[in-house]
Amino acid sequence: MDDFYKEYILDHYRNPRNFGRLDRPDAAAEDLNPLCGDRIRFELKVDDEGRVTDVRFSGRGCAISQASASMLSESIVGQKLEDIARMPKEKVLENVGIGISPARLKCATLGLKVLKSAALGEIASWPEEPA
Amino acid sequence: MIATRDLRTAAIARDFPLLFQPTSRGKRLVYLDSAATSQKPQCVIDALVHYYTHDNANIHRGVYELAQRATDEFERAREKVARFVNAAEPAEIIWTRNTTEAINLVSYSWGLGNLRPGDAILTSQLEHHSNLVPWQLLAAKTGAELRFIEVDEYGVHRLDDLEAKLEGAKLVALSHVSNTLGTIAPLATIVPLAHAAGAKVLVDGAQSAPHFRVDVRDLDLDFFAASGHKMCGPTGIGFLYGKRALLEAMPPFLTGGDMIKSVEYTSTTFNELPWKFEAGTSDVAGAIGLGAAVDYLEAVGMDWVREHERRLTAYALERLATLVPRGLHIYGPQNRDQRSSVVSFNLADIHAHDVASILDTEGICVRAGHHCTMPLMEKMGWPATARASFYLYNSEEDVEALIGGLEKAAGIFKV
Numbered sequence: 001m002d003d004f005y006k007e008y009i010l011d012h013y014r015n016p017r018n019f020g021r022l023d024r025p026d027a028a029a030e031d032l033n034p035l036c037g038d039r040i041r042f043e044l045k046v047d048d049e050g051r052v053t054d055v056r057f058s059g060r061g062c063a064i065s066q067a068s069a070s071m072l073s074e075s076i077v078g079q080k081l082e083d084i085a086r087m088p089k090e091k092v093l094e095n096v097g098i099g100i101s102p103a104r105l106k107c108a109t110l111g112l113k114v115l116k117s118a119a120l121g122e123i124a125s126w127p128e129e130p131a
Numbered sequence: 132m133i134a135t136r137d138l139r140t141a142a143i144a145r146d147f148p149l150l151f152q153p154t155s156r157g158k159r160l161v162y163l164d165s166a167a168t169s170q171k172p173q174c175v176i177d178a179l180v181h182y183y184t185h186d187n188a189n190i191h192r193g194v195y196e197l198a199q200r201a202t203d204e205f206e207r208a209r210e211k212v213a214r215f216v217n218a219a220e221p222a223e224i225i226w227t228r229n230t231t232e233a234i235n236l237v238s239y240s241w242g243l244g245n246l247r248p249g250d251a252i253l254t255s256q257l258e259h260h261s262n263l264v265p266w267q268l269l270a271a272k273t274g275a276e277l278r279f280i281e282v283d284e285y286g287v288h289r290l291d292d293l294e295a296k297l298e299g300a301k302l303v304a305l306s307h308v309s310n311t312l313g314t315i316a317p318l319a320t321i322v323p324l325a326h327a328a329g330a331k332v333l334v335d336g337a338q339s340a341p342h343f344r345v346d347v348r349d350l351d352l353d354f355f356a357a358s359g360h361k362m363c364g365p366t367g368i369g370f371l372y373g374k375r376a377l378l379e380a381m382p383p384f385l386t387g388g389d390m391i392k393s394v395e396y397t398s399t400t401f402n403e404l405p406w407k408f409e410a411g412t413s414d415v416a417g418a419i420g421l422g423a424a425v426d427y428l429e430a431v432g433m434d435w436v437r438e439h440e441r442r443l444t445a446y447a448l449e450r451l452a453t454l455v456p457r458g459l460h461i462y463g464p465q466n467r468d469q470r471s472s473v474v475s476f477n478l479a480d481i482h483a484h485d486v487a488s489i490l491d492t493e494g495i496c497v498r499a500g501h502h503c504t505m506p507l508m509e510k511m512g513w514p515a516t517a518r519a520s521f522y523l524y525n526s527e528e529d530v531e532a533l534i535g536g537l538e539k540a541a542g543i544f545k546v
């Protein structure tokens with residue numbers, strides 16, 4: 001756990017990437033971890049093929065939740081919403097490194113949970129494919 | 132003098148076996164989360180084992196000797212708690228699961244029958260959700276207005292407009308001690324004014340009953356709620372004190388077995404106090420365990436407990452102040468007499484959760500988050516705080532461990 005707070009985690013915490021809001025996002029979702037009050041919002045721009053073209057996240061919370069969301073935001077431009085909606089949580093756990101305690105698992109995965117619900121919300125709003 | 136006190140503390144700590152169980156990293160356990168729940172002395176653990184080994188039977192029912200013994204022990208525990216808070220009689224003590232249930236009992240049983248549109252419920256900005264949400268619901272159901280005593284930046288009650296706020300109030304519901312900031316409510320000032328305005332007073336004693344002597348008659352409280360698990364007792368047991376006249380006039384909260392005198396198919400005569408409010412089989416072992424906890428606290432002496440915590444908290448505040456240059460913010464009342472043994476803080480830009488995780492690696496248990504006081508955190512503009520809370524078994528060595536852990540956190544985060 002000591003080495004959990006690696007240099008790059010602190011860097012993402014203090015200088016989060018893609019932090020902020022988008023002007024008229026195509027998809028957005030927000031959630032909080034009631035245990036600690038951590039809050040994360042993800043906003044996405046999506047092209048006609050359902051690929052993410054831009055992303056911002058905002059919110060506040062611990063180094064683990066913020067760094068995890070920041071790293072996640074770096075890896076999703078160009079990805080299809082369907083793939084994001086299926087992204088396993090191992091992906092973010094890999095990002096933040098090993099040794100996370102069960103109590104902090106929710107912090108590490110909050111960003112992914114929000115991102116997925118943004119993706120799922122957008123997919124659900126698409127018109128049915130003509131048969 | 133100080134040395135004798137340290138010896139006494141060390142002897143007290145030895146009564147709590149869990150404190151001597153090292154962590155999985157082999158660290159000494161430094162338990163600084165007694166505001167969440169206290170550790171249990173061996174005598175309380177023994178009382179539970181003894182009850183299940185020798186006295187277990189359902190109470191108030193069996194005619195046989197064993198059932199009588201269980202009933203006697205259960206009622207003796209009630210007498211102990213009544214004496215502990217100086218109730219006029221044991222029948223004014225109702226067993227509940229915890230503080231939350233005791234407050235809900237009053238909200239439903241007293242509140243629904245006594246509040247009307249135009250009435251007001253006065254609480255404060257410091258409250259634990261347990262002493263806020265029930266009043267929000269009661270206000271919504273009855274059309275009463277919910278008002279708040281404001282607190283300043285240190286979490287101290289602002290009483291300048293109290294009399295105006297009390298106008299039309301039927302109930303004043305306040306925590307005796309804030310679990311987030313440690314503020315001790317100025318009840319000696321508030322209660323007489325509340326009564327003069329025609330309001331009843333409920334005090335949430337979850338954080339006071341464990342830490343100093345509470346005299347419900349001297350304070351002239353109408354209701355007082357507390358939890359056994361925060362005062363060296365087991366989980367699952369708490370109590371409500373209420374003045375007899377009020378309790379007599381209130382309808383039962385839960386209904387069923389035990390709370391009845393006689394039942395016909397279509398009607399029921401309710402039991403007398405206190406059993407009218409104790410539907411179903413109670414937590415008999417829990418009540419007996421809480422009785423043992425009260426015995427333990429009285430043997431130590433509640434004045435000793437308060438004095439010990441007051442010194443230790445002063446020591447902690449002094450030691451924590453050395454970290455102010457590294458960005459430590461300490462919250463809560465500046466005046467020691469207004470503060471119990473709770474210290475909330477943040478370290479520079481490090482989130483409280485990260486602070487708590489790093490302290491955990493050193494065997495130090497502190498709480499991090501909103502402490503079930505989300506509106507207070509929002510008002511103060513703190514996303515979260517870390518909270519160390521001290522009890523009779525904590526020592527200066529525990530404070531030193533905390534300081535060391537915070538220095539480590541500051542080092543990792545380079546502040």
Ligand SMILES: Cc1ncc(COP(=O)(O)O)c(C=O)c1O
Nearest residue numbers: 229230231259261306310337358
């Ligand atoms: C001030 C205060 N009130 C109420 C409660 C609720 O206690 P319980 O969960 O035992 O009902 C707590 C416990 O954290 C508290 O600190």
